[in-house]
Amino acid sequence: MSEVHRNYELSFHINPNLEEAGISAIAAELKDQLTKNGASVTFAKEPERQRLSYPIDHNNQSFFGYIQFNLSGGEDKDTAAGLAGVEEYIKLNNDILRSLIIRMPSDIQKSQALERQMKARERLEKRAQAATKAAPQKPAADSEKLEKEVEEIIEKL
Numbered sequence: 001m002s003e004v005h006r007n008y009e010l011s012f013h014i015n016p017n018l019e020e021a022g023i024s025a026i027a028a029e030l031k032d033q034l035t036k037n038g039a040s041v042t043f044a045k046e047p048e049r050q051r052l053s054y055p056i057d058h059n060n061q062s063f064f065g066y067i068q069f070n071l072s073g074g075e076d077k078d079t080a081a082g083l084a085g086v087e088e089y090i091k092l093n094n095d096i097l098r099s100l101i102i103r104m105p106s107d108i109q110k111s112q113a114l115e116r117q118m119k120a121r122e123r124l125e126k127r128a129q130a131a132t133k134a135a136p137q138k139p140a141a142d143s144e145k146l147e148k149e150v151e152e153i154i155e156k157l
Contacts, residue, residue, distance in 0.1 A: 005072045006079055007042075007104035010034070010086070013062035013097040014047050023047050023063050026095055033089045034069050037082040043068040056097045068104065 010030065014023050024046070031041050047065035056062060071079045083101060090099045105113070 005070055005106070007068065007070055007106055008039075008083070008101055009066055009068045009104055010099065010101050011064070011066040012047075012090070012099040013050075013052075013056060013064055015057075015095045015097055016049065016059055016061045016063060018063075018095060022095070026093065027065055027067075029093075030067060030086075030089075033086050034067065037071075037085040039069040039071045039082060039086075041067055041069045059097065062097055 012030065014026055018026075027044070027047055031044060034041055044067045045065050047063035049061055050064040051061055052059070071082050087101070090096050
């Protein structure tokens with residue numbers, strides 16, 4: 001069985017009524033929970049105060065942060081179990097107002113998507129070139145002929 005490496009991002013809103021030390025402690029505890037469940041943290045943005053678009057639990061502000069991490073396991077069941085442990089901690093912590101865990105695209109998926117975009121661009125460029133070649137070319141008007149015609153029209157007036 002091959003080992004599966006998946007990239008995830010955990011974003012969270014923390015209660016704004018806490019002190020700075022409490023907010024840092026919650027962020028550190030989230031990182032610890034991730035590592036306990038087999039994840040390796042690749043990037044963490046420290047929580048910052050943010051105004052909310054709508055109130056969450058009667059709060060118009062929160063501290064927002066996110067953590068990007070890799071979770072590797074032999075099967076999808078292992079990664080699901082690791083995520084379940086983190087989700088359980090988040091549910092039990094009342095100071096975390098909202099959270100979301102999403103699966104990020106891997107580097108291979110990003111390169112494949114970029115390749116598809118490049119091929120689509122090339123097809124569009126080829127179609128545009130074919131359309132311009134197929135359009136009949138209008139002969140360039142001779143400037144002397146135009147001047148003579150303009151003079152004739154002026155004389156008639």
